[in-house]
Amino acid sequence: MAGLLDKRLWIVSGKGGVGKSTIAAALALRSARAGRRTLVCEVNTQERVSLLLGHPPAGPEVTKLEENLWSVDVRPQEAMREYVLMVLRFETLYKTVFENRLVRYFLRFIPSLQELVLLGKILYHAQERRPDGSPVWDTLVMDAPATGHAIAFLRVPQVLLQTVPPGPMSREAMKMRDILEDPATTAAVLVSLPEEMPVNETLELHSALKEQVRVRTHAAVLNAAFPERFTADDLEALVEHPELLHVARSHHDRAAQTVLAQVKLERNLQTPVYQVPRIFASSFGREAIEQVMGHLDSLVTGKEGT
Amino acid sequence: MNALSPALAKKRVLVCVGSGGVGKTTVSATLALRAAVDGRSSLVCTIDPARRLANSLGLHTLGNVEAEVPASALAPLGVSPKSRLHAMMLDMKQTWDDLVTRYAPPDKRERILANRFYQSLSSALAGSQEYIAMEKLWELRTQRDYELIVLDTPPTAHALDFLEAPNRVLDFLDNEAARKLLTPALAAGKLGLSLFSLGSSYMAKTLSKLTGAETLQELANFLLAIAPMNESFRDRARGVRELLEAEQTGFVLVTSPGRERLDEVVHFHRLLKQHRMEVVALVVNRVHPMPRPELWEEAKQLTPTRRAKVEETLRELEVLAIQDAAGLAALRAACPETPLIQVPRFDLDVHDIAALWRTGRFLLGDEQLPPPPPAPPVDAERLREPRLPD
Secondary structure: OOOHHHOOEEEEEEOOOOOHHHHHHHHHHHHHHOOOOEEEEEEOOOOOHHHHOOOOOOOOOOEEEEOOEEEEEEOHHHHHHHHHHHHHOOHHHHHHHHOOHHHHHHHOOOOOHHHHHHHHHHHHHHHOEOOOOOEOOOEEEEEOOOHHHHHHHHOHHHHHHHHOOOOHHHHHHHHHHHHHHOOOOEEEEEEEOOOHHHHHHHHHHHHHHHHHHOOOEEEEEEEEEOOOOOOHHHHHHOOOOHHHHHHHHHHHHHHHHHHHHHHHHHHHHOOOEEEEEOOOOOOOOHHHHHHHHHHOHHHHHOOOOO | OOOHHHHHHHOOEEEEEOOOOOOHHHHHHHHHHHHHHOOOOEEEEEOOOOHHHHHHOOOOOOOOOOEEOOHHHHHHHOOOOOOOEEEEEOOHHHHHHHHHHHHOOHHHHHHHHHOHHHHHHHHOOOOHHHHHHHHHHHHHHHHOOOOEEEEEOOOOOOHHHHHHHHHHHHHHHOOHHHHHHOHHHHHHOOOOOOHHHHHOOHHHHHHHHHHOHHHHHHHHHHHHHHHHHHHHHHHHHHHHHHHHHOOOEEEEEEEOOOHHHHHHHHHHHHHHHHOOOOEEEEEEEEEOOOOOOHHHHHHOOOOHHHHHHHHHHHHHHHHHHHHHHHHHHHHHHHOOOOOEEEEEOOOOOOOOHHHHHHHHHHHOOOOOOOOOOOOOHHHHHHHHOOOOOO
């Protein structure tokens, strides 16, 4: 099994509340530890990754967090400016036209332009080269929006190619589509929970990514998994203690749900599913992320049983 | 009895809002169920519910029209509802198309429906889902006689998308900037707007370098085609806004107790208040209660291996309970005036009707979890201004 390190663009997505940012942070940290220059991109949201890793928020500029690890919060206004400058090349032109109140207002309504510039900025980083031609970033981790928004977001190049007549926007869109569709570059990691709805949503996300965006699912991460602990005999022995039985049975049920989710994901996605156990820590920060990272080792490196 | 009881008895509209994955749909369905059982005819309008939720309401599927929940579905509860319960699932695209079909001049209808900008407006424009949910709400409120409508809302990445959606869509439809920029063509009222007339504006010329001239031209054509609808859209958007601010309407802000949700929910709460919307209650869903201390004593009676397993589980539950209590306390401190209602985390996903019923007992205060301990003052201070979690 090839590890994620063979790819350069890692897209992390899943239903809201499944722990996408946690997994994105852990994956990015692991990549950096492997000596890869790693950039985490969060997309126009409350920044989480840098905070989870115990650093101040990175903001809209690419900011170094620690050795081999950088982070950026990709925001529409800054991304728009960079995009426009790239296309028009003249700062003064940008100022006269694009800092005009009416124009700014108008731009909001050009369908998908905002998504285009956000995604465009991330994919721009994926293509950044040094003078010698080697990529600036070895790994790009995209903490993508939650399921519904993720598809809308990643589909932007396709949508634009259908809706916008040939021109500068469609040229950009085509370049972006090519990166996303390239299986040698791009891999999606879908984060799920051992519960019915998140699992179903993961399956939907997987097929939407495959059919509508043509991005390959590399693996799924089953987050907050419960290990098996209580045997049938244990439960039977607890009959005299109804409240303890209840405690044990809930744990047992959640462990059973974990197994069920694992099987369902494996069967439908046809990719490996990595379990990350529920972390019981009174505060969720750097230490917890390092723990999570330990469970994702073979996903990242492709080496078994570490 | 708690803050939701009078709202459920008197309000005509309850809107459940919050971020994705916190259980909004469950809370919405439960509120409508309880209202119907207590004697008010109710409708729950959900977005993308779990199939099992539809099934548990005795419906095989939910569609863009209302369906009555059959009495047989509620039979397992052993209560007979005093009034009817209806459920529906909002189909965004269909609702947009219906709107256009109803309000566009007949000769322009097809052209609008086929226009690529319309298609992206109805499916992709940020806020358009939120807008259409509210739009449907307004239609249902003005055209149906349910005593209570409970609206579940799309998972919102940004609270502002939700509150600004009507304005944003209206701006799109009636766009001063577009008019100014594309004026020569629009003023001429020509649909076959030529590149020449478009190019006559310096702004348009520069913009077209970015978007391509044809894109601008097509957008101009679209704006022209929908211009006759602006008036009715504006009326309706005004109606929506009035309805959301009206006394008959209440918001239920749903969240989970986790720290990672805290700043989001506090921010959302503040925005609702700023927009003069009434937040009836803050529902904190899936709270882990603290296991009773007696359980540790009881565990001592078990064989060593079993005792170890049970104690490990209790320890884990304690950690979760402590985390949740801290989240709750901070939330209470940040939104001191809004009633806070806790619903415990049930063992499995809440989908069957009995589980909805149990949720309802906590939502309406028939059963209660202990209130959270007071928060340390530092925390309250921290949450007053938008900031990020530790």
